[in-house]
Amino acid sequence: MNGTDLEPADDHGSAPAVYVHHQHPVPDPGIEEHIERYTDANPAAGRRVYAQVVGMLALVPVMAIAFIVIYFAVPRQASIRLGPLYANAMNVGLGVTGGLMVALIGFAAIQWAKQIMGDEESIDYRHPILSSREDREEFLSMVDDGVRQSNLGRRRLIGAALMGALGVVAAPAVVLLSDMGPYATPSRIRATLEKTVWAEGVRLVNDVTYTPIKASEIEIGQLVNGEPEVIAHMEGAAKLEAIAKAAIIVVRMDPKSIRIPASRKNWQVGGILAYSKICTHVGCPISLWERTTHHLLCPCHQSTFDLGDSGVVIFGPAARSLPQLPITIDSEGYLVARSDFTVPVGPSFFERDSRHDFKKGDN
Numbered sequence: 001m002n003g004t005d006l007e008p009a010d011d012h013g014s015a016p017a018v019y020v021h022h023q024h025p026v027p028d029p030g031i032e033e034h035i036e037r038y039t040d041a042n043p044a045a046g047r048r049v050y051a052q053v054v055g056m057l058a059l060v061p062v063m064a065i066a067f068i069v070i071y072f073a074v075p076r077q078a079s080i081r082l083g084p085l086y087a088n089a090m091n092v093g094l095g096v097t098g099g100l101m102v103a104l105i106g107f108a109a110i111q112w113a114k115q116i117m118g119d120e121e122s123i124d125y126r127h128p129i130l131s132s133r134e135d136r137e138e139f140l141s142m143v144d145d146g147v148r149q150s151n152l153g154r155r156r157l158i159g160a161a162l163m164g165a166l167g168v169v170a171a172p173a174v175v176l177l178s179d180m181g182p183y184a185t186p187s188r189i190r191a192t193l194e195k196t197v198w199a200e201g202v203r204l205v206n207d208v209t210y211t212p213i214k215a216s217e218i219e220i221g222q223l224v225n226g227e228p229e230v231i232a233h234m235e236g237a238a239k240l241e242a243i244a245k246a247a248i249i250v251v252r253m254d255p256k257s258i259r260i261p262a263s264r265k266n267w268q269v270g271g272i273l274a275y276s277k278i279c280t281h282v283g284c285p286i287s288l289w290e291r292t293t294h295h296l297l298c299p300c301h302q303s304t305f306d307l308g309d310s311g312v313v314i315f316g317p318a319a320r321s322l323p324q325l326p327i328t329i330d331s332e333g334y335l336v337a338r339s340d341f342t343v344p345v346g347p348s349f350f351e352r353d354s355r356h357d358f359k360k361g362d363n
């Protein structure tokens with residue numbers, strides 16, 4: 001061993017954790033002289049800081065209550081002006097109160113640690129990884145010392161206030177869970193998840209130009225992205241929600257090259273079929289169409305549906321066929337829906353009844 005290294009007094013873990021300094025290239029400066037803080041020297045200042053810490057922690061429940069009140073009382077559409085910007089009033093309120101809760105706890109902890117906790121430095125010498133019994137006892141006594149220096153024994157109110165503050169921080173999080181509602185009762189499911197804006201007589205329109213789609217204008221092998229005509233007259237969130245469920249693709253295939261089950265003979269017009277555009281796996285929009293094989297490929301996880309066989313899954317993680325929209329033509333030759341979809345579109349949900357989904361071989 002050269003003279004600049006540290007060497008344990010004994011090379012067994014049970015040896016006392018003492019190192020011998022053979023030689024130091026730099027003299028060990030030792031621990032700096034302890035300088036008393038203002039709050040150590042002045043008991044009145046210490047009491048003021050103590051009151052500040054308790055005060056900050058006491059404000060946390062106030063902020064938590066304000067958070068909950070804002071969540072329920074502020075209308076979701078309300079906005080406020082921040083200089084040149086408009087912001088959602090509820091989001092601003094929740095952000096300010098939630099942020100203050102965290103900030104108050106943080107400031108209180110910093111003030112407590114810097115001004116009230118003991119600040120005397122101590123040394124813990126490096127030692128072998130396996131701690132000796134003496135080391136463990138020493139560690140435990142240091143922990144006891146730390147607890148004593150935290151002044152929690154004497155300043156019990158800080159401990160109680162901190163526990164209370166941390167406890168109420170969970171309350172707003174629990175309130176936010178209510179946004180996962182309302183609970184999916186059968187009637188609510190029928191009115192929402194199982195329903196789209198498609199209905200008997202609603203025209204199919206191009207999803208960009210909103211032009212009604214004429215059966216005679218679609219060629220064999222062509223795919224058109226479509227929507228119900230009623231969407232053109234909708235606005236805002238209601239429109240986005242309607243599009244998310246009602247988007248379709250319209251394809252034309254040679255009727256002789258595809259399988260049209262007897263139960264769906266009236267759902268198509270000379271080989272023109274309409275399907276939901278929403279993948280039944282996790283809901284990506286699909287329109288990667290292989291016109292020669294009649295396969296439709298989802299770009300997200302490669303589920304593949306056979307549109308020449310009522311949209312059954314032939315590859316990938318999707319578990320259900322692509323829902324088909326029953327269509328016909330009106331007196332002017334435009335494509336119109338015969339009804340809404342007969343099964344819910346999109347991904348599965350817990351309460352979904354899958355008994356009516358089309359399966360390979362069904363007729």
Ligand code: FES
Pocket residue numbers: 279280281282283284298299300301302303316317318
């Ligand atoms: S969303 Fe289509 S395969 Fe996953």
